[in-house]
Amino acid sequence: xxxxxxxxxxxxxxxxxxxxxxxxxxxxxxxxxxxxxxxxxxxxxxxxxxxxxxxxxxxxxxxxxxxxxxxxxxxxxxxxxxxxxxxxxxxxxxxxxxxxxxxxxxxxxxxxxxxxxxxxxxxxxxxxxxxxxxxxxxxxxxxxxxxxxxxxxxxxxxxxxxxxxxxxxxxxxxxxxxxxxxxxxxxxxxxxxxxxxxxxxxxxxxxxxxxxxxxxxxxxxxxxxxxxxxxxxxxxxxxxxxxxxxxxxxxxxxxxxxxxxxxxxxxxxxxxxxxxxxxxxxxxxxxxxxxxxxxxxxxxxxxxxxxxxxxxxxxxxxxxxxxxxxxxxxxxxxxxxxxxxxxxxxxxxxxxxxxxxxxxxxxxxxxxxxxxxxxxxxxxxxxxxxxxxxxxxxxxxxxxxxxxxxxxxxxxxxxxxxxx
Ligand code: EPZ
Numbered sequence: 418x419x420x421x422x423x424x425x426x427x428x429x430x431x432x433x434x435x436x437x438x439x440x441x442x443x444x445x446x447x448x449x450x451x452x453x454x455x456x457x458x459x460x461x462x463x464x465x466x467x468x469x470x471x472x473x474x475x476x477x478x479x480x481x482x483x484x485x486x487x488x489x490x491x492x493x494x495x496x497x498x499x500x501x502x503x504x505x506x507x508x509x510x511x512x513x514x515x516x517x518x519x520x521x522x523x524x525x526x527x528x529x530x531x532x533x534x535x536x537x538x539x540x541x542x543x544x545x546x547x548x549x550x551x552x553x554x555x556x557x558x559x560x561x562x563x564x565x566x567x568x569x570x571x572x573x574x575x576x577x578x579x580x581x582x583x584x585x586x587x588x589x590x591x592x593x594x595x596x597x598x599x600x601x602x603x604x605x606x607x608x609x610x611x612x613x614x615x616x617x618x619x620x621x622x623x624x625x626x627x628x629x630x631x632x633x634x635x636x637x638x639x640x641x642x643x644x645x646x647x648x649x650x651x652x653x654x655x656x657x658x659x660x661x662x663x664x665x666x667x668x669x670x671x672x673x674x675x676x677x678x679x680x681x682x683x684x685x686x687x688x689x690x691x692x693x694x695x696x697x698x699x700x701x702x703x704x705x706x707x708x709x710x711x712x713x714x715x716x717x718x719x720x721x722x723x724x725x726x727x728x729x730x731x732x733x734x735x736x737x738x739x740x741x742x743x744x745x746x747x748x749x750x751x752x753x754x755x756x757x758x759x760x761x762x763x764x765x766x767x768x769x770x771x772x773x774x775x776x777x778x779x780x781x782x783x784x785x786x787x788x789x790x791x792x793x794x795x796x797x798x799x800x801x802x803x804x805x806x807x808x809x810x811x812x813x814x815x816x817x818x819x820x821x822x823x824x825x826x827x828x829x830x831x832x833x834x835x836x837x
Contacts, residue, residue: 419810421821423798424830425780429666431827435654435673435698436462436818437486437647441609443509444586445616445645446470449490450479450516451593452620454642459487461647462818465811469507477513491642498525505530505558508537514562515542515587518551519594523563528555533787535746541574541581545588548572549595569597569636578745579716580605585632586613593622595636604632607717608677612648619643651677653817655724656792658682658701659731660824662690663800667702668827675699680720684710684728688735709737709774714745726752726793729772733761734800736775742768752790755783759797759805780805785812792817799829806834 437460447470449456461467463486471481471488479492497517504510504527517524531537543553543560548571551564569592574580585605590613592599604610606628614627620643623635654673661668662685675682675694682692682699688710691702709732714722722745732739733756743749750770753763758781762773780803785791791813798805807813810833813820821833 418808418836420834420836421795421798421807421810421813422832422834423780423795423805423807425778425799425801425803425805427799427828427830428664429657429661429668429799429824429827429829432669432671433657433823433827434671435649435657438462438609438612438650439464439466439816440509440582440607440652441612441647442467443470444512444583444590444609444613445647446474446488446490447512447516448590448613448617448620450474450477450492450495450513451520451590451617452640452642453493455489455491456620456642457487457489457644458616459644459646461486461488462650464815464818466507466509466815470510473504473510473513477517495520497521497523508532509583511539511542512583512586512590514546514560515590518546518562518564519567519591522565522567523561525559525561527558528560533751534749539584541576541584542587545572545574545584545601546591549588549591549599567591567595569595569599569634571600571602573602574605575603580630582607582610585610589614589617589624589632589634592634592636593617593624593640594638597636599634599636601632601634602630604630605716606630608648608651616643616645619645648677649674652721652723652789654678654699655681655721656727656796656817658685658699659724659727660796660799661701662688662703662707663731663734663796665703666827667700669698669700671698673699679718681724684712684720688731707731707735709735709739711740713742716745722746722749723789725749726789727796729753729763729770730756730793730796732772733763733774733778733797739772739774741770741772744768751786752793755786755790755794756797758783759801761797777802779803782806782808785809788812788816795820799824
């Protein structure tokens with residue numbers, strides 16, 4: 418397993434190109450299962466999660482080929498069941514269920530199970546499938562959905578923490594070939610859902626309202642192949658913006674979309690970070706002292722839960738008290754104990770973390786636990802005095818393309834240690 422060795426204190430300076438969005442690439446790759454014709458998805462990030470989705474699609478019978486940031490997918494013949502070990506390993510692969518149901522009228526997928534950030538139920542996904550007329554059964558670690566015909570229906574997808582991103586994606590993909598009209602109320606509004614709808618419409622689907630809480634899908638007889646370029650990764654962009662602020666740097670985030678980052682840029686400005694946006698991207702510059710800010714994670718366009726850990730790392734460096742409240746997942750504070758090993762002073766009170774910031778962090782060996790917690794440790798290590806070693810870096814590689822290479826280009830002193 419690889420580790421990252423970071424000598425802190427170097428300001429990040431220069432420019433970094435933001436990769437394609439992991440959370441757009443996964444459902445869009447799955448959507449290619451809805452047609453027999455070839456699809457080309459451009460600007461796909463080179464990440465372990467994306468390569469793994471490619472393996473799952475191949476296992477299902479599709480031809481999958483990656484070349485220079487594009488993935489070519491041709492699903493002429495498709496099996497309706499995904500092997501237990503494949504889906505269990507990556508929760509995001511649950512989004513193959515909607516297209517399998519839409520195309521074959523049957524889908525058998527292993528229950529994704531929970532992860533370190535929460536129970537990760539799929540009840541809303543299944544509620545949507547049943548509303549379309551599928552029969553859903555669970556047994557032996559698998560969930561099965563099947564229906565002779567799928568018929569469009571009104572579906573309310575709101576849950577206890579707002580909507581569901583992959584649940585919305587799954588229902589849209591199942592409804593694309595159903596008979597009649599489906600109206601999803603309380604749909605997820607994330608940019609990745611909008612990107613999926615754009616790809617499906619390019620394939621001949623009829624979807625309106627993506628990006629709003631009400632999405633209408635008028636079923637069509639068949640979908641054809643399409644070429645689509647993935648949106649840039651707003652979470653990666655936010656992570657580099659925060660790392661720039663943490664190291665008193667000045668970085669331009671090339672191809673980042675400010676219109677996908679409203680809540681994050683607003684909070685960084687409130688914290689005293691200079692943000693300039695132009696057509697080419699976002700320029701982040703930290704000169705003076707930081708100010709503490711309070712954050713509550715919310716469904717889009719609120720502050721994204723996937724940036725909560727990284728922002729907490731920044732607030733540990735900021736003199737004063739910051740209160741960070743996690744409203745999307747029930748246990749997304751795995752990074753707190755590891756940040757404490759670097760000297761951070763954070764107390765957890767139910768869904769909130771109270772960060773008493775301002776003391777300098779000092780480097781230490783820490784362990785990555787999940788994707789965004791690991792990103793928080795990278796941010797903290799870049800700012801800490803001395804050396805930080807982050808083990809189990811495979812967590813980071815799931816969602817950040819060439820993170821050590823990109824950081825080195827920005828002047829960070831970071832080295833990847835590959836254990837034989
Ligand atoms: C997507 O996960 C993202 N993953 C997550 O990013 C992200 O944190 C999350 O959306 C929220 O924005 C991908 O897109 C691959 P949800 P998803 O269904 O769709 C509850 C990362 O770091 N819920 O929107 O699985 C659920 O428990 C990852 O890149 C139900 O109750 O998340 C949670 O509290 C981590 N029933 C809330 O909704 C359901 O059927 C949001 O979950 C589904 C979800």
